[in-house]
Amino acid sequence: MSAFSRFTALAHSLPATVPFVGPEAIERSRGLAVTARIGANESGFGPAPSVLEAMREKAGTTWMYADPENVALREALAFHHDISRDNIAVGGGVDGLLGEIVRLVVEPGTPVVTSLGGYPTFNYHVNGFGGRLVTVPYVGDREDLDGLAQAVRRENAPLVYLANPDNPMGSWWDADSVVAFARALPETTLLVLDEAYCETAPADAIPAMETLIGQPNVLRMRTFSKAYGLAGARVGYAVGTLGNAQAFDKIRNHFGMARLSVEAALAALKDQAYLAVVVDKIAAARERIAAIAAENGLKPLASATNFVTIDCGRDGAYARAVVDGLMEHGVFIRMPGIAPLNRCIRVSTGPEEDMALFSAVLPKVLKRIANSE
C-alpha cells in the first residue's frame, strides 16, 4: 500500500470506503449502462430552466473564488425563511455540513445516537472522527423518537441525528412530535435535524422555522439537492442560533463553495413557481411508483420524500436480487442496508420515461427471480 507511516492512529484504523456506491461505479463494475437513474434520490425533473439560464450566463465568472462569507446566498435564504442571515451557515450539501457538525462535537469515543439503518453518510462522518455509534431500531418503519431520546439519556450523548422526512424509509413525523422531541432533549445534546426532503413533505410535518431557531441544541439542515434538482451543485445550509451558525466558521473550508453552484442556488430560490410544479410532479410520480408496486404484489410505503420505499415482503437477499435484476435492464435503484429495512427497495421519483421503464421491467425481474427459485 506504500502509505505514509505516521498517519494518526484513527486514520490508520479507518477503511477507505464510500458511504454509497455511485451509479457510475456500478456501470463500470458490471459493464451495464444506466437508463433510468432513479436510485440516488436526485431529481430527474431537473432544476428550473431559469436556473440553467443563470448558470450559463454566469459561467464566465468561474475564474473568481466565491464570496467566502456567502453573504448573497445567506441573505436570500434569510429573506426566504424570514430569519436573519446570521442564523445560516452554508456548506457543501447536507453531507458536507454533517461532516463539519460531527467534527465540532465528536472526539474518539464520543457516543452518537442515530437510527439503525439511518443515513450512512452521517455514520461515515461519525466513524471518521472516532465516534461511537449508538443505534436505535426503527419502529413501524419510522424513526423511534422515544427510543432515540432514551438512548441519548442513557449514553449521555452530545449528538443525535434525526431525518424528517426520513431516508431511506420515506416516513415522517408531524411537526409537533418533532418539536416535542427537540424540546425534551438535554441541553447537552445537539439535535441534527436533517430536513433534506422537507419540500416534498406534508405542510404539517415541518416545524415553522422560528419554532426551534433560538434553541442552542438544534441545527436544521436543508439542501438544494432534492426538490430543487441541484444535487450536483453541492449546496446546503444549516439553520440555528447565531453561535451555532458561527461555529462552522471555525473549521469550514471558507473558500470551498463552487461559485456557479452558489449562483444556481440563488436562481433556484427565486423560482418558487418552478419548485411548486416539481413538487406536484414528485407527488404524482410517488403515486405512479406506488401503483406499479401494488400491481406487482409489492407494498409501497407512504412517502413524504422524492422517493418511494417498497416492501418486497421477504428478506434482504430477495430485495438485493430485485435491485440487481433491475440494473440489468438499466434501472438504477437502491435499497436500505440493514434488516429489517432491507426487505425493501427504494425508488426515486422521476420523469414518466423512467417510471415507464421501471413499470415495464419490474414484472420481468420478479418473474425471473421466481423462476430461479
Add this chain to the structure above:
Amino acid sequence: MSAFSRFTALAHSLPATVPFVGPEAIERSRGLAVTARIGANESGFGPAPSVLEAMREKAGTTWMYADPENVALREALAFHHDISRDNIAVGGGVDGLLGEIVRLVVEPGTPVVTSLGGYPTFNYHVNGFGGRLVTVPYVGDREDLDGLAQAVRRENAPLVYLANPDNPMGSWWDADSVVAFARALPETTLLVLDEAYCETAPADAIPAMETLIGQPNVLRMRTFSKAYGLAGARVGYAVGTLGNAQAFDKIRNHFGMARLSVEAALAALKDQAYLAVVVDKIAAARERIAAIAAENGLKPLASATNFVTIDCGRDGAYARAVVDGLMEHGVFIRMPGIAPLNRCIRVSTGPEEDMALFSAVLPKVLKRIANSE
C-alpha cells in the same frame, strides 16, 4: 452567543475566522467597488472558451451527483501526467485537500513545520485540528529549505509544508533542490508540496512527476484555480503513492465535488493550447507589473507565479497604506501578513485593463501617502 454548550474543547478554543478576507467583504465593509480584481491570484484571463462552452453544455446534468470516485477526471489527469489514476486523489481545490491531509496527520499538539508568513489556509487547518505550528523564517524572500529540514528534525514533526513556487513571495527553488529536500526528510515526515503555481514556473523548477511519486512521505498538490482560470470551480488534486491517494478516501466527503466543476476541469485539461497562451499572457503581465513598480521607485521581486510581489522598501504599515489606498480607487490587491514579508504588496497578473488601472492609480496613492506623512 447562544452556541451549543458541548462542542469539543478544541472547537471551543478556535476563533471563527476566515484565512483571507474576500474582496466582496472589503467592498461591503468599506462601501467601495472592485474594478481591478488582482488580489487573490485568480486569473482574470479566465478559463478557455472551450471550458465555458463545456460548462454551458453540461449545465443540464447538474441534477446528478458527480461520480464519487472521480474516475473520468482521475483518468484524464493520469493520462496528462503519464501516471496511474490510482496515484491521484481529487478534492475541493488545494485548500480542501490541505484540510484533509492535516486531518490525516495532525492531532492536538502535533508539531507541524511551515514557513513564517507562508500560506495562511494551511495554518488555519493545522490550528483547526489543534496542531502546533513551528515556523521557519524566509531567507532572501525564499522558503528556507535547510531551516525547514532542521525544524522537522528538531521537532520530530510528522508534517512539513513547502510551496514551490511560493505564495506570497513568488520565489522558487529549482527542481533538484526540492527533490534533495524531499529525499533527505525522515520517513516519518510527510512533505506537502504545494505546486498550485507550477504552470507558470520555469521548467527546471518543477520535479518530473515520476521523481517523487513512489515516495510515501511526499504528496504533491495541483489545482485548476490558477493558470487554468477556474478558482471558482474548486478542483484540485493530490499526487502520491497509491496508499496515500487512498488515504483521502477514508475521510473525504465522497459526494463533495460539484459536477460542473469536474466537467470544467476535464475540458480545461483538454485545452493545453489555451493554457500555453495564458501562461504567455501571465509572463507578459508579470513584466508589466514589474515595470510599473520600478517606474514608481518600488522593487519587484522575481516571480514564478501568476502574481508579482513588490518590495515597497518600508514597513508593514506603509504597505498596508498602499493596499488600502489602491482599494479606494477600485484596485484590489493583497499583501503578506507577517514581517519582514509585509514590507511588500502582492499584485496578481490580469488583463491589460487591470494593469492599466494599477499603473494609473499607483503613483497617486504613493503621492498621497507621501503628502500625508
